[in-house]
Amino acid sequence: MGQLSLKRVVKTFGSIEVVKGVDLDVQEGEFVVFVGPSGCGKSTLLRMIAGLEHTSAGDILINGERVNDLPPVKRGIAMVFQSYALYPHMSVFENIAFPLRVEKAPEDVLKRKVQAAADILHLENRLQQKPGQLSGGQRQRVAIGRAIVREPKIFLFDEPLSNLDAALRADMRIELTRLHKQLGATMIYVTHDQIEAMTMADRIVVLNFGNIAQVGAPLELYHRPENLFVAGFIGNPRMNILPATGVKSGPEGVTVDCLGQRLTVPVAPPRTGIEGAALSLGIRPEHIHLGDGRDLRLNLTPTVVEQLGQHTIGYATVEGMEPTFCFVLPGSRPVHDDRPLDVNFRARDCHLFDADGQALPRRPGVEDSD
Amino acid sequence: MALFRKENTAMIDRYSWWEIVAIYAGIAAFLFFMLSPFIEGFLVSLKPLAQLFSSPYTFWPENGSFDAYFTMWDSVPGFGRYIFNSFLISTVATVIVLLLVVPAAYAFARFNYQGMGLVLGGFLAISMFSGAVLLIPLFRLMRTLGLLNTYFAMIVPGVAFLIPSAIWLLRTYMKRIPLELNEAAYMDGASQFYTFRRVILPIASPGIIVVAITTFIGAYAQQFVFALSFNSKTEYMPLPVGLFAYFGRQEVIWNELMAASFVGITPALIIIFFLQRYLVGGLTAGAVK
Ligand SMILES: Nc1ncnc2c1ncn2[C@@H]1O[C@H](COP(=O)(O)OP(=O)(O)O)[C@@H](O)[C@H]1O
Numbered sequence: 001m002g003q004l005s006l007k008r009v010v011k012t013f014g015s016i017e018v019v020k021g022v023d024l025d026v027q028e029g030e031f032v033v034f035v036g037p038s039g040c041g042k043s044t045l046l047r048m049i050a051g052l053e054h055t056s057a058g059d060i061l062i063n064g065e066r067v068n069d070l071p072p073v074k075r076g077i078a079m080v081f082q083s084y085a086l087y088p089h090m091s092v093f094e095n096i097a098f099p100l101r102v103e104k105a106p107e108d109v110l111k112r113k114v115q116a117a118a119d120i121l122h123l124e125n126r127l128q129q130k131p132g133q134l135s136g137g138q139r140q141r142v143a144i145g146r147a148i149v150r151e152p153k154i155f156l157f158d159e160p161l162s163n164l165d166a167a168l169r170a171d172m173r174i175e176l177t178r179l180h181k182q183l184g185a186t187m188i189y190v191t192h193d194q195i196e197a198m199t200m201a202d203r204i205v206v207l208n209f210g211n212i213a214q215v216g217a218p219l220e221l222y223h224r225p226e227n228l229f230v231a232g233f234i235g236n237p238r239m240n241i242l243p244a245t246g247v248k249s250g251p252e253g254v255t256v257d258c259l260g261q262r263l264t265v266p267v268a269p270p271r272t273g274i275e276g277a278a279l280s281l282g283i284r285p286e287h288i289h290l291g292d293g294r295d296l297r298l299n300l301t302p303t304v305v306e307q308l309g310q311h312t313i314g315y316a317t318v319e320g321m322e323p324t325f326c327f328v329l330p331g332s333r334p335v336h337d338d339r340p341l342d343v344n345f346r347a348r349d350c351h352l353f354d355a356d357g358q359a360l361p362r363r364p365g366v367e368d369s370d
Numbered sequence: 371m372a373l374f375r376k377e378n379t380a381m382i383d384r385y386s387w388w389e390i391v392a393i394y395a396g397i398a399a400f401l402f403f404m405l406s407p408f409i410e411g412f413l414v415s416l417k418p419l420a421q422l423f424s425s426p427y428t429f430w431p432e433n434g435s436f437d438a439y440f441t442m443w444d445s446v447p448g449f450g451r452y453i454f455n456s457f458l459i460s461t462v463a464t465v466i467v468l469l470l471v472v473p474a475a476y477a478f479a480r481f482n483y484q485g486m487g488l489v490l491g492g493f494l495a496i497s498m499f500s501g502a503v504l505l506i507p508l509f510r511l512m513r514t515l516g517l518l519n520t521y522f523a524m525i526v527p528g529v530a531f532l533i534p535s536a537i538w539l540l541r542t543y544m545k546r547i548p549l550e551l552n553e554a555a556y557m558d559g560a561s562q563f564y565t566f567r568r569v570i571l572p573i574a575s576p577g578i579i580v581v582a583i584t585t586f587i588g589a590y591a592q593q594f595v596f597a598l599s600f601n602s603k604t605e606y607m608p609l610p611v612g613l614f615a616y617f618g619r620q621e622v623i624w625n626e627l628m629a630a631s632f633v634g635i636t637p638a639l640i641i642i643f644f645l646q647r648y649l650v651g652g653l654t655a656g657a658v659k
């Protein structure tokens with residue numbers, strides 16, 4: 001059992017509200033990722049769930065029981081710290097065994113559990129070494145082992161991979177996903193890295209300044225961001241946002257004027273009037289194609305072109321758009337900096353946001369557009 | 371520093387010949403000033419008394435011998451007792467200081483409460499007081515407590531003067547132990563005391579040993595003043611008082627005095643070397659990151 005509910009959870013440090021009334025339900029066995037920019041309150045929220053931070057207001061429920069005032073160990077929760085927090089003077093075996101020593105588990109039970117955790121994490125040959133002799137990835141695994149032996153209902157991870165290099169991070173992502181399947185436990189994982197969020201999560205919670213910006217499955221966030229913040233945060237490179245003016249709405253969607261061209265985006269119309277409304281049109285760099293045709297055409301002169309083989313990324317200035325316009329083309333394409341070229345995109349790949357940055361809901365079926 | 375490294379490939383560790391000469395010259399000058407009193411003292415302990423009073427003064431011993439190391443015990447029959455007293459006073463003082471300072475330093479390192487800065491600042495101010503300024507009030511205090519002419523007359527004020535700097539030293543060391551270690555242990559259900567004993571103490575042990583050494587040395591250094599002020603019983607007198615016994619009515623038995631000095635500090639040196647072996651640097655490696 002590892003069901004978690006947050007009910008209007010608030011955290012204030014002095015007069016500063018860091019977590020501003022978060023509501024969330026996490027199902028048993030779910031892998032939930034908290035993602036958001038640095039300083040948005042992810043760690044604070046996680047530490048409140050863990051029982052390391054006092055909850056200023058609201059309730060935290062685990063399996064229906066209010067745990068606000070329970071110490072971590074009584075919440076049935078284990079946590080893996082970003083810094084690993086291994087005990088440097090103890091062997092790997094003793095590090096993993098630490099929670100069992102605390103609860104005075106019998107020696108044979110302790111040995112069996114540590115051995116089992118070491119097997120899962122491929123640490124069998126490291127048990128007698130000290131943390132200082134291990135690589136970053138191995139230390140991370142020891143920290144996870146220390147969490148596993150307690151057989152918690154809920155695992156908490158605070159940016160556990162951020163101290164590892166890129167290759168190791170990719171490996172550990174896969175290992176963690178596998179571990180989640182194997183243990184079937186509820187896992188809550190904090191990261192600022194959207195790749196980790198997209199690849200591992202059953203559901204992603206996007207946090208922005210202590211508020212939940214959106215909760216949803218990874219592809220849901222990608223295809224149907226509910227606001228400009230999520231649209232900009234999920235997806236790499238970021239979605240391009242172009243200024244647009246509402247023209248009319250009809251059964252086909254909302255027609256807008258963007259860069260002097262008209263296109264009809266298949267989204268539900270806003271409740272307020274559409275005519276002359278200041279809107280933002282979002283288009284992901286990977287939905288931009290070379291050549292002309294399709295619904296909106298642009299003539300660009302890229303200032304920088306990055307050839308990655310797998311794809312070609314170009315950056316250009318577009319009038320009225322603040323950060324540079326970015327496009328991603330599949331494969332290596334004959335695109336060069338300072339040489340003008342035509343690109344285009346389809347209306348059905350576009351997102352529309354109102355003046356408050358809220359998305360106009362996209363019509364069903366936009367996900368399988370290609 | 372490249373000079374002490376086996377392999378010297380980093381460009382920043384390359385020195386030109388004159389830089390190396392300058393470095394060694396600096397080290398040599400430093401060692402000369404540090405060690406020359408000891409070397410001179412040792413040479414004096416080897417010289418026959420007659421040579422010491424001959425003129426002109428000669429630096430190297432003629433007919434040098436270790437005789438003084440044997441005759442010193444006859445000139446001052448109770449000298450062994452002085453050595454024992456010093457050792458006892460310092461050891462007991464060090465043990466008491468550690469018992470008080472280790473938990474106190476941990477509290478100062480980990481727990482925040484109002485007025486902590488004031489208390490710590492107060493400690494610093496106290497440790498700047500010269501003991502001599504306080505001798506008269508201390509004397510009255512010792513008399514009131516009935517501690518005059520006991521070992522405690524030298525231990526108790528000694529402990530009081532040694533605690534502040536020990537707390538500062540150890541607190542700084544303990545503050546460097548990552549807070550996440552406490553949090554991780556707390557997550558696993560460990561009590562504050564369990565965490566202190568099983569996690570903090572072992573990691574802080576190099577710092578504790580440094581504090582033990584400095585306290586032990588400090589206790590040796592300060593006993594003299596307390597002994598002269600609060601104790602009049604020969605049987606409790608520490609080493610420095612014993613050394614005065616070599617100042618005869620007519621002459622000072624310099625060679626035996628020097629020999630006695632070296633013999634007297636030997637137990638302390640043994641203790642310090644023993645403690646030093648447990649000074650393992652970098653014990654926190656691998657805790658975080
Ligand atoms: N103990 C604290 N006291 C005061 N402010 C804090 C404390 N812990 C965190 N904060 C503040 O709360 C905000 C959120 O911090 P945190 O949860 O660590 O962000 P994240 O993990 O998303 O990067 C930050 O602005 C941070 O400065």
Ligand SMILES: [Mg+2]
Pocket residue numbers: 042043044159
């Ligand atoms: Mg954080």
